[in-house]
Amino acid sequence: MSINWGLFWDQFYGAEAYKAVLAGLRTTLIIALGGLLIGLVIGSILAIFKLVPSKKIVFRVLAAVSNVYVAVFRGTPMVVQLLIIHYVLFPLAGISISSVAEATVAFGLNSGAYICEIMRGGILSVDKGQSEAGRALGLNYSQTLISVVLPQAVKNVIPTLGNEFIALIKETSVVSFIAVVDVTRAFQNMANSTFEYMASYIMLALVYLVLVLVITFIIRFAERRMRVSDQR
Amino acid sequence: MINADKSNLSPAEDIREPMIEIKNIYKNFGSLEVLKGLSTTVKKGEKVAIIGPSGSGKSTLLRCMNLLEEPTYGEVWLDGKLITPPDPYLHRSVIESSRTAKKLCASIVGKGVEPTQQLLDDIVAKIKKEDLLRKYEGRAASREMRLIRKQNFININVARRKMGMVFQNVNLFNNMTVMQNLVCAPVKLKIKTPEKAQKDALALLERIGLSDKKDEYPQKLSGGQRQRIAIVRSLCMDPEYMLFDEPTSALDPEMVGEVLSLMKDLADDGMTMVIVTHEMGFAREVATRVIFMDGGSIVEEGTPDKIFGAPENERLRDFLSKVL
Ligand SMILES: Nc1ncnc2c1ncn2[C@@H]1O[C@H](COP(=O)(O)OP(=O)(O)O)[C@@H](O)[C@H]1O
Ligand SMILES: [Mg+2]
Numbered sequence: 001m002s003i004n005w006g007l008f009w010d011q012f013y014g015a016e017a018y019k020a021v022l023a024g025l026r027t028t029l030i031i032a033l034g035g036l037l038i039g040l041v042i043g044s045i046l047a048i049f050k051l052v053p054s055k056k057i058v059f060r061v062l063a064a065v066s067n068v069y070v071a072v073f074r075g076t077p078m079v080v081q082l083l084i085i086h087y088v089l090f091p092l093a094g095i096s097i098s099s100v101a102e103a104t105v106a107f108g109l110n111s112g113a114y115i116c117e118i119m120r121g122g123i124l125s126v127d128k129g130q131s132e133a134g135r136a137l138g139l140n141y142s143q144t145l146i147s148v149v150l151p152q153a154v155k156n157v158i159p160t161l162g163n164e165f166i167a168l169i170k171e172t173s174v175v176s177f178i179a180v181v182d183v184t185r186a187f188q189n190m191a192n193s194t195f196e197y198m199a200s201y202i203m204l205a206l207v208y209l210v211l212v213l214v215i216t217f218i219i220r221f222a223e224r225r226m227r228v229s230d231q232r
Numbered sequence: 233m234i235n236a237d238k239s240n241l242s243p244a245e246d247i248r249e250p251m252i253e254i255k256n257i258y259k260n261f262g263s264l265e266v267l268k269g270l271s272t273t274v275k276k277g278e279k280v281a282i283i284g285p286s287g288s289g290k291s292t293l294l295r296c297m298n299l300l301e302e303p304t305y306g307e308v309w310l311d312g313k314l315i316t317p318p319d320p321y322l323h324r325s326v327i328e329s330s331r332t333a334k335k336l337c338a339s340i341v342g343k344g345v346e347p348t349q350q351l352l353d354d355i356v357a358k359i360k361k362e363d364l365l366r367k368y369e370g371r372a373a374s375r376e377m378r379l380i381r382k383q384n385f386i387n388i389n390v391a392r393r394k395m396g397m398v399f400q401n402v403n404l405f406n407n408m409t410v411m412q413n414l415v416c417a418p419v420k421l422k423i424k425t426p427e428k429a430q431k432d433a434l435a436l437l438e439r440i441g442l443s444d445k446k447d448e449y450p451q452k453l454s455g456g457q458r459q460r461i462a463i464v465r466s467l468c469m470d471p472e473y474m475l476f477d478e479p480t481s482a483l484d485p486e487m488v489g490e491v492l493s494l495m496k497d498l499a500d501d502g503m504t505m506v507i508v509t510h511e512m513g514f515a516r517e518v519a520t521r522v523i524f525m526d527g528g529s530i531v532e533e534g535t536p537d538k539i540f541g542a543p544e545n546e547r548l549r550d551f552l553s554k555v556l
Contacts, residue, residue, distance in 0.1 A: 127403070129399060129401055129402075129403035130403055130405060130406065132300055132399070132403065133397075133399065133403035133404070133405065133462075134405070134417075135300065135392070136298055136300060136392060136395075136396075136397035136466075137392065137393075137396075137416075137417035137465070137466070137469060138389050138390070138392040138393040138417060138421055138469065139389070139416075139417055139420060139421065140389045143420055147405075147416060147420065148405050148407065151407040152406055152407050155407070
């Protein structure tokens with residue numbers, strides 16, 4: 001057996017399959033980026049629930065909810081979550097949105113569980129004196145959290161969030177389970193129509209690799225820029 | 233505790249006199265007793281220096297004044313308003329209406345008999361001395377507590393607006409420029425319009441000669457500059473009191489002077505100040521009263537001349553011989 005690159009190229013360029021690949025790449029990025037943003041919001045809220053010092057019963061319940069949420073989403077496979085959201089949750093709730101939007105929500109919910117732990121660490125890494133100074137000026141707990149602690153927490157966890165984004169990009173390759181055409185599915189379609197599986201999948205791996213390398217580079221760059229502005 | 237110059241005031245005037253009142257506060261961290269029943273009053277215009285060996289509870293006392301630490305027992309009053317939950321032991325009406333008091337009473341004179349004033353006094357004293365109150369003392373006592381709370385309690389976030397605090401490790405907001413640090417609280421709390429806040433902040437920065445730093449981040453400034461800006465950040469709230477927790481201890485020696493001289497200016501302007509400090513020279517020059525703490529208690533307090541010139545307590549003398 002040998003790899004027929006010519007056949008692959010004819011399909012990719014000649015039959016304009018690259019358009020489907022680019023569209024798939026866009027879908028992959030939309031789902032990963034949208035998932036990251038939703039996850040950031042959910043994760044921050046869950047982390048705050050866990051950290052609120054109040055002993056009021058409401059906050060204890062919220063902290064428990066947050067723990068259960070994290071346990072459930074970390075304790076089940078992503079594909080299963082995706083399938084349940086597509087075939088159970090959304091139909092039961094009577095919501096009908098595009099499969100891409102569904103996938104974005106699914107990845108947002110899932111990464112919320114991971115980002116919760118990341119944000120918790122980030123918030124705890126902000127010096128306690130910062131929030132004490134805010135409180136001493138008369139700002140209340142949430143004002144201090146929003147204007148003083150969270151901005152510093154997010155900054156502290158940007159490298160870790162970058163890793164989460166990379167993980168998300170790779171994980172989104174399962175969205176074809178609910179018939180979303182992402183970059184993986186686009187290459188799969190090419191493979192199926194040309195029977196040139198080897199070339200298609202090698203190229204697919206390369207596309208992911210390049211994507212991840214580029215994003216890693218961007219994160220490193222951002223990190224370095226931030227460190228320069230931090231120098232005393 | 234009652235000061236001579238207050239005794240000719242009526243109680244109503246007395247309570248309106250702006251001040252910080254610490255009533256019998258205790259603070260435990262787990263099993264560690266850090267404050268052991270402290271009382272003191274800081275009146276308008278006073279400059280109180282708190283001195284004492286490290287670990288004696290100075291910071292904890294200061295932090296109880298604006299509730300960064302919640303006292304385990306006791307009360308803190310600010311301008312006649314209660315900022316801690318009421319402490320039942322400090323209110324005779326609560327003790328008298330408690331189940332424990334009623335039981336004690338019944339066991340002595342029998343059920344339903346009206347106790348004499350003398351007996352009530354004894355019972356209240358006994359309950360206080362032997363720490364007999366329980367968590368729940370019946371509806372009557374709870375009602376008294378609620379009443380006290382309702383009449384006197386003030387939300388801590390409101391109370392703190394009157395009270396600036398300067399920390400040993402400065403704590404300027406790292407995610408904000410100098411100007412943003414200064415206008416953040418007054419604007420967020422809608423005490424000033426953004427324009428007014430900026431104008432006031434700039435005037436204060438000019439006063440300390442740092443207006444050219446307004447767009448810098450704190451990380452770019454020297455320790456002394458940072459601490460002076462932290463003081464100014466508190467001043468932007470137009471506070472009536474300023475609490476200082478060893479504001480110069482973390483600074484390089486050559487920067488101590490600039491911070492102390494700003495604090496001295498504030499004192500000269502009439503600001504009410506409570507200052508935890510190791511700078512004995514400064515305490516002696518600026519303070520109107522010095523409190524010496526050791527082992528979680530106020531061991532001696534008085535004018536600087538008395539504390540530094542004629543210390544009575546053995547531990548205070550020992551402390552002074554080490555630091556002077
Ligand atoms: N948050 C805390 N948790 C546990 N122990 C504490 C805490 N804050 C202070 N302490 C302890 O309380 C004692 C008094 O501390 P502090 O008030 O800071 O003393 P000072 O300011 O006089 O040096 C010390 O033994 C310190 O270790
Ligand atoms: Mg201290």
